[in-house]
Amino acid sequence: MNLRPDLELLAGLIPAQSRVLDLGCSSGALLAHLMAAKNCRGTGVEIDPDAVLAAIAAGVPVIELDIDSELHDFADHSYDVVVLSRTIQTIHRPFEVLQEMGRIADRLIVSVPNFGYWRHRLRLLRGRMPMSREIPHAWYDTPNLRHTTLVELEELFDRLGLTVERRIVLSPAGTPLPSGNRFANVVAGSAVYALRSNHTD
Amino acid sequence: MAGSTQAGSVGLVNTQTVRLFGADVPLELAQGGTLGPVDVAYETYGTLSPAADNAVFVCHALTGDAHAAGFHEGAKRPGWWDNLIGPGKPLDTDRFFVVSANLIGGCQGSTGPSSTNPATGSAYGLDFPVLMMSDLVNVHRALMRHLGISRLLAALGGSLGGMQVLQWGLDHPDEIANALVIAASSRLTAQNIAFSAVARRAIMTDPNFADGRYAEAGVNPDTGLSIARMMAHITYLSEDALTEKFGRKPHPSRSHPGFGVDFAVESYLDHQGQVFLERFDALSYLYLTRVMDYFDAFASPDALAKISVHPVNWLVLSFASDWRFGTDHSRRIVRNLEHAGQPVTFREIPSAWGHDSFLLEVEPYHQTLRAFFDRALAEVTA
Numbered sequence: 001m002n003l004r005p006d007l008e009l010l011a012g013l014i015p016a017q018s019r020v021l022d023l024g025c026s027s028g029a030l031l032a033h034l035m036a037a038k039n040c041r042g043t044g045v046e047i048d049p050d051a052v053l054a055a056i057a058a059g060v061p062v063i064e065l066d067i068d069s070e071l072h073d074f075a076d077h078s079y080d081v082v083v084l085s086r087t088i089q090t091i092h093r094p095f096e097v098l099q100e101m102g103r104i105a106d107r108l109i110v111s112v113p114n115f116g117y118w119r120h121r122l123r124l125l126r127g128r129m130p131m132s133r134e135i136p137h138a139w140y141d142t143p144n145l146r147h148t149t150l151v152e153l154e155e156l157f158d159r160l161g162l163t164v165e166r167r168i169v170l171s172p173a174g175t176p177l178p179s180g181n182r183f184a185n186v187v188a189g190s191a192v193y194a195l196r197s198n199h200t201d
Numbered sequence: 202m203a204g205s206t207q208a209g210s211v212g213l214v215n216t217q218t219v220r221l222f223g224a225d226v227p228l229e230l231a232q233g234g235t236l237g238p239v240d241v242a243y244e245t246y247g248t249l250s251p252a253a254d255n256a257v258f259v260c261h262a263l264t265g266d267a268h269a270a271g272f273h274e275g276a277k278r279p280g281w282w283d284n285l286i287g288p289g290k291p292l293d294t295d296r297f298f299v300v301s302a303n304l305i306g307g308c309q310g311s312t313g314p315s316s317t318n319p320a321t322g323s324a325y326g327l328d329f330p331v332l333m334m335s336d337l338v339n340v341h342r343a344l345m346r347h348l349g350i351s352r353l354l355a356a357l358g359g360s361l362g363g364m365q366v367l368q369w370g371l372d373h374p375d376e377i378a379n380a381l382v383i384a385a386s387s388r389l390t391a392q393n394i395a396f397s398a399v400a401r402r403a404i405m406t407d408p409n410f411a412d413g414r415y416a417e418a419g420v421n422p423d424t425g426l427s428i429a430r431m432m433a434h435i436t437y438l439s440e441d442a443l444t445e446k447f448g449r450k451p452h453p454s455r456s457h458p459g460f461g462v463d464f465a466v467e468s469y470l471d472h473q474g475q476v477f478l479e480r481f482d483a484l485s486y487l488y489l490t491r492v493m494d495y496f497d498a499f500a501s502p503d504a505l506a507k508i509s510v511h512p513v514n515w516l517v518l519s520f521a522s523d524w525r526f527g528t529d530h531s532r533r534i535v536r537n538l539e540h541a542g543q544p545v546t547f548r549e550i551p552s553a554w555g556h557d558s559f560l561l562e563v564e565p566y567h568q569t570l571r572a573f574f575d576r577a578l579a580e581v582t583a
Contacts, residue, residue: 019542041542041544043539043544043545049565052548052569053568053569053572055546056516056569056573056576057572057575057576058576059576059580061514061515061543061544061545061546062546062547063535063539063545063546063547064547064548064549065547073532073535073536073539074539075540078539078540078542
């Protein structure tokens, strides 16, 4: 099965036999792969009608609901892993959504485009909004509502009691960069975080 | 497909009847007591595969019948779910074997309150036992065994039909690989029960109801039954649908304001009430609405125990403009199933037509069913 490289990377972070909730699952490619190759079970959440149909055709259970306001339908600790892949920048309430994710599962996987990438900074210096392969949209038709750099995102994780267990920094072309890169916030086009939620209960 | 009368039709079909429970081995009822004999009217479309793994059971709603698809001899109108069932349709009879049965308690060929009570030799009337959802399901299961099917590829139903599917999946998950619960509810709200109560009161206070012995008296509670249907029909359509169909259009023969049929919508409801009398029985209306009132799928503390061991693939659908069993009803079903770890898919289908949408050819709805059925079949043929 040919999985998109970025999804392959996410799949590698998910243990076999996990119950996985994929928020913004698109056509269900990640879950279909996890179900077939890693004996996982799972549910996708998606709002785009064509993507939902594709997920159904792929045999992926998918629930149409609004990630911003309806995650309360999922019970506490009801999944092993919750995935939010390239979606956080499109939601209205990332703070609450991350909080809900930490309630639903102990392990979180979040992938984000990095608005702090140096080419974005350069464009801003030249008086233009950031655009790149990772963020290809003009300001007036972008689905991206919340722009964050890796540094600021990590501050939010910390505030929410989410511990970064692993961070994979990717070049703008999507290839992993060496870990421990001091200039990640400048050179990364995107990043994938494996997080653990620290429950007080 | 010999005998097809048009492209995509299953063609000419017949309703068959089978005795599934005799007087000697009667149906054991949920409320205690027994019912026997039990005859069931049913139709089938398509061909059962040699492995008997392509069977889809269609459960009908309150006033449906076994005739879901194709044409009866001489009929101009096809079965009630003909837009879904047929060659090349989402429930493709070239690939699936489809079974549709009339409910017991009903009046279109299966044993119901108007059937002869073997103890008295006359119609049961109100001596017919009160039925519960699981009784309806147990009769479906007996038909399935009669047809040589031990496990359904899918069970499918809208409204009361979806409730049967839900009960069936929860109680016997080993018998259903895929369960499609459409525009249904896991339990009626007070408002839902209230509508049914008014309908029943209209029927039972009609002087011609005669304590349920109207057939012997040679009369029929026409007024009560047609009022029940008129009111129910309002709840099946959205306000927008009624506005689009009729608006405030006057009835063509209106001359001056009075208390006749002055508006087009009144004439429409009148017509719905009248044609209903030709095909439905007042006692069946009482019995089947009561089945819905008492239905509470997740009430028992061990309601989810069986599916936790034996998961079913669920598809739950609601329609945006349905105010009879709207999205909240479906979302409650989804929540319960999802919390039990079930693979469950849910969509709210955009449709302006209200509860009746489940019977219509709404494109995203039929696309969803097609995708779900195709995937279900691919899994067994893989």
